[in-house]
Structure formats: structure tokens, C-alpha cells
Amino acid sequence: MASPVFITNDQVKSVLTWPLVHESIEEAFKSVVVRKDKSLKDQDQPNAQQKAKVRTSTPNNGASLATMPGYIGNHKVTLESGDRKTFQTLACKLVTRSPNNIHLKPPIPRILANILLFDEQTGQLECVMDGTLITAWRTASASVVATKYLYFGRKNVNPSDGVTLALIGCGVQGESHALGMCTEFKVNEIRLLNRTASKAVELSAQLDTARKTFVNPNPIVTVCPTIGECFSDADIVVTSTQTEEPLVHLEMLKKDVHINGEYRDLDSIQILIKNFLSAVGASVNSYSELGQDIYDVAPVYIEYWAGAKADLADLKTNIVCEVGEVILGSGKCPENGISVFHSMGMAVEDAAVVQAVYQNLKKK
Structure with a gap:
């Protein structure tokens, strides 16, 4: 053998x-x-x-x-x-x-x-x-694929026009999401925000060296000082932090925006020590990065129902369907408005x- x-x-x-x-x-x-x-x-x-x-x-x-x-x-x-x-x-x-x-x-x-x-x-x-x-690439790719069908699948969106991408959280997932989005879609502007500003500056430099692989090799990259400036008029948003409090509220977003959020899966010891899970994060008691006012109006799309029932059971929102249902045609892409994709990660x-x-x- x-x-x-x-x-x-x-x-x-x-x-x-x-x-x-x-x-x-x-x-x-x-x-x-x-x-x-x-x-x-x-x-x-x-x-x-x-x-x-x-x-x-x-x-x-x-x-x-x-x-x-x-x-x-x-x-x-x-x-x-x-x-x-x-x-x-x-x-x-x-x-x-x-x-x-x-x-x-x-x-x-x-x-x-x-x-x-x-x-x-x-x-x-x-x-x-x-x-x-x-792990880093497949997590970012889940957001990219979801964006392909939930945002660029809309009849009123022309991919050739290009988009503004906003990322809050510039660690490993911020980097992989930025690279994944820019190599798949025409991104005209990238806005970065991180609690430690030096991390955002570092990611900006990394994106500059990788721009030859982008659909649009000359995007404007901006390190933003505030959430309001980062998210203002952004078409696609990625949240990837470990905050305990909601950071993003409805008033900060344009009326037609797609949000990608990765469910932060912390082990039981960490949960006991620090009572949060981050929508690219969720908390044990709330879905921290996004305010409830967003969930009140935005449909949520997921990877798979079994995971959502286990990890998003307390989320007060309208979970529409799995992204796979949209890909196969049994689920509908949102025609307009705000949409949210919650990534939880799957073994498959x-x-x-x-x-x-x-x-x-x-x-x-």
C-alpha cells in the first residue's frame, strides 16, 4: 500500500x-x-x-x-x-x-x-x-462567487462599468478578499479601513505589487480614516473584523450595495473568554459588524441551510436561500437594494x- x-x-x-x-x-x-x-x-x-x-x-x-x-x-x-x-x-x-x-x-x-x-x-x-x-482563498472565493451572482447578476448592473470595493479589516481575509475580487471583477476603486491604520497601509502596498493581475490594473487605492468615508457610495462591501459592537449601519450605505460577511467561528474556549463571534461576522448574541437596521431590510443569502440553522439561529432577518440555489436557477437574484451574503465555511x-x-x- x-x-x-x-x-x-x-x-x-x-x-x-x-x-x-x-x-x-x-x-x-x-x-x-x-x-x-x-x-x-x-x-x-x-x-x-x-x-x-x-x-x-x-x-x-x-x-x-x-x-x-x-x-x-x-x-x-x-x-x-x-x-x-x-x-x-x-x-x-x-x-x-x-x-x-x-x-x-x-x-x-x-x-x-x-x-x-x-x-x-x-x-x-x-x-x-x-x-x-x-482556507484563506476558499473563504474569499465564496464571497467572490456570491458577489458574481447576487450583485453582478442584477439586470441593472453592467460589469464593464466597474465598481467601488470597500473593505473593513485588512488582515489575512482582507488581503485575500481584495485580491480575489480584483482578479475577477473590474474594480475602479478600493477603499481600506483597519483599526490599526498601518495594516491598511501595508495591504495597500501589497495590492500595488499585484495590480498587474487585476481586471483593471489601475484601481485607485485609498486608506480611509472613518467608516463613513470607506463605505460611502461603495458598491461591494467586505467586513472582516473581530469587533464586539455593530460598526456598519443602514445610513452609511448606498441603496444598492452587496455586503459579504464571513462568520467568525471561534472555539468554545474563546467564546467563554470573549463573548463574540465576528458578519464577514457574528456575535454570540448579535451579528456584530452589521447593525440590526441593515438586517431589517436586507435579504440574507447563505452557503447551506444546515450551517445557517446552527450558526445563525438567533439572527433576526430574512434568510432567502442558498447561493447554490441562485446558481442553479431555483433561487432568485435580488433585483436591487441591499443584499448580504453570510459565509460560514463548508467542508465540501x-x-x-x-x-x-x-x-x-x-x-x-
């Missing part, structure tokens, strides 16, 4: 592209939709099985392990050669959180991820893949991306 291979972050980086990740995320979105039409065409669509995250904590140092098993069948992967093949993928992501890592010399990231890919037929472990970069997203990376590395 062959031994599994370990695939490093540098190897992942050598084949990871935004089109590859976007394709995988679209397949994952479609796979979780429970389809009533049992026609042959419907059966050819990707399908999924996944469980909620299982967490194990180590009380002595506040560390934790989260496991995310998932299966996605009949999903498509485009290889570097241009061939598009169908795969059945069984995988499990393991995520560790160790708060003390930042105090080590040298420090290492608090959050580390590895993804296990299995042979779907035999159950044999094929590879262990560093999942750090994949990781499974689809890890298979695509693995297959392209094998070709090399």
Missing part, C-alpha cells in the same frame, strides 16, 4: 489560481442544494454529504482542534491542460488554534490547517495537504479545492 504524500504550502501555491478556486467553490455551492427535480440532468449535478464541525479543546493552554469531514460527488475540476474531469472526493480538514503560538520565538500562526484527501473507493489516505493558503469547499490542487500537482 502506497504511503500518503505531504504537500507543502509552497507546492499548493505553485498551482493555486483564482479561476481554479472559484470553479471549485461554485461546484461546492451547487452540491449542497437539495434538488426536488430528479431528472437525469439534475442527477449529474454535484452532490454533497458533510457534518458540522467537531471541536476538541485542551483546557490547560486554550488550544483546540476542529475537524471538518466532507464528501462531494460529481464535481468538475479543470486541469492545467484545459481538460475538465469529474471527481468524487472524500476529505477532512483539521484546524488547530493555539493562542500561545504568537509568543513563541520565532512565532508561528495561531491557526494552522491541514487537509486529508482519501481515495473515495478504497478509503486509502492519498495526501496530507497544508491547508493554510487554501475544502474538499473540492484540495482535489483540484492535488490533480493539478499530479500533472506536474
Whole structure:
């Protein structure tokens, strides 16, 4: 029996592209939709099985392990050669959180991820893949794909006109969201806001070096001093902070704007220590970055119902449907107004991306 291979972050980086990740995320979105039409065409669509995250904590140092098993069948992967093949993928992501890592010399990231890919037929472990970069890219890609269908799918939006993108929170997710959006859409202006202004300046410099990969290689990049200036007239908003209080209110937004929010999934120890989850965040008792006045008027779209029932149970708003339903045509894109996409993260997203990376590395 062959031994599994370990695939490093540098190897992942050598084949990871935004089109590859976007394709995988679209397949994952479609796979979780429970389809009533049992026609042959419907059966050819990707399908999924996944469980909620299982967490194990180590009380002595506040560390934790989260496991995310998932299966996605009949999903498509485009290889570097241009061939598009169908795969059945069984995988499990393991995520560790160790708060003390930042105090080590040298420090290492608090959050580390590895993804296990299995042979779907035999159950044999094929590879262990560093999942750090994949996690950052697939989270941002979920927002990009949602924006593609929920904002650019509107009849009154012309993609060639370009948009203004506003990001609050300029860490890892702020960076990956900015890169993902700019390489997929024509972005005329990028506005950045971070609690520590130097982080926004740093991201601005990173975007400047990457602009040759953008649809519009010459966007205006502005570091904003206030939320009002950052969000004023913005077409697409990304929130990615760990605030305990609502930062964004209805009066700050234009009437037709799409908001991407990533659900902040903290482990049980962190929840006890600090009573919040951040919509790219949610709190235990409130959905912190966005004010209730936004949820009172804006329809919310999600990745999958099971996750929303578990993680967004206390959210007082109108959850319309899964993004996959919009992609497949059984759900409707908003015609206008404010829309919100809440990203929670799915095991099948990781499974689809890890298979695509693995297959392209094998070709090399």
C-alpha cells in the first residue's frame, strides 16, 4: 500500500489560481442544494454529504482542534491542460488554534490547517495537504462567487462599468478578499479601513505589487480614516473584523450595495473568554459588524441551510436561500437594494479545492 504524500504550502501555491478556486467553490455551492427535480440532468449535478464541525479543546493552554469531514460527488475540476474531469472526493480538514503560538520565538500562526484527501473507493489516505493558503482563498472565493451572482447578476448592473470595493479589516481575509475580487471583477476603486491604520497601509502596498493581475490594473487605492468615508457610495462591501459592537449601519450605505460577511467561528474556549463571534461576522448574541437596521431590510443569502440553522439561529432577518440555489436557477437574484451574503465555511469547499490542487500537482 502506497504511503500518503505531504504537500507543502509552497507546492499548493505553485498551482493555486483564482479561476481554479472559484470553479471549485461554485461546484461546492451547487452540491449542497437539495434538488426536488430528479431528472437525469439534475442527477449529474454535484452532490454533497458533510457534518458540522467537531471541536476538541485542551483546557490547560486554550488550544483546540476542529475537524471538518466532507464528501462531494460529481464535481468538475479543470486541469492545467484545459481538460475538465469529474471527481468524487472524500476529505477532512483539521484546524488547530493555539493562542500561545504568537509568543513563541520565532512565532508561528495561531491557526494552522491541514487537509486529508482519501481515495473515495478504497478509503486509502492519498495526501496530507497544508491547508493554510487554501482556507484563506476558499473563504474569499465564496464571497467572490456570491458577489458574481447576487450583485453582478442584477439586470441593472453592467460589469464593464466597474465598481467601488470597500473593505473593513485588512488582515489575512482582507488581503485575500481584495485580491480575489480584483482578479475577477473590474474594480475602479478600493477603499481600506483597519483599526490599526498601518495594516491598511501595508495591504495597500501589497495590492500595488499585484495590480498587474487585476481586471483593471489601475484601481485607485485609498486608506480611509472613518467608516463613513470607506463605505460611502461603495458598491461591494467586505467586513472582516473581530469587533464586539455593530460598526456598519443602514445610513452609511448606498441603496444598492452587496455586503459579504464571513462568520467568525471561534472555539468554545474563546467564546467563554470573549463573548463574540465576528458578519464577514457574528456575535454570540448579535451579528456584530452589521447593525440590526441593515438586517431589517436586507435579504440574507447563505452557503447551506444546515450551517445557517446552527450558526445563525438567533439572527433576526430574512434568510432567502442558498447561493447554490441562485446558481442553479431555483433561487432568485435580488433585483436591487441591499443584499448580504453570510459565509460560514463548508467542508465540501475544502474538499473540492484540495482535489483540484492535488490533480493539478499530479500533472506536474
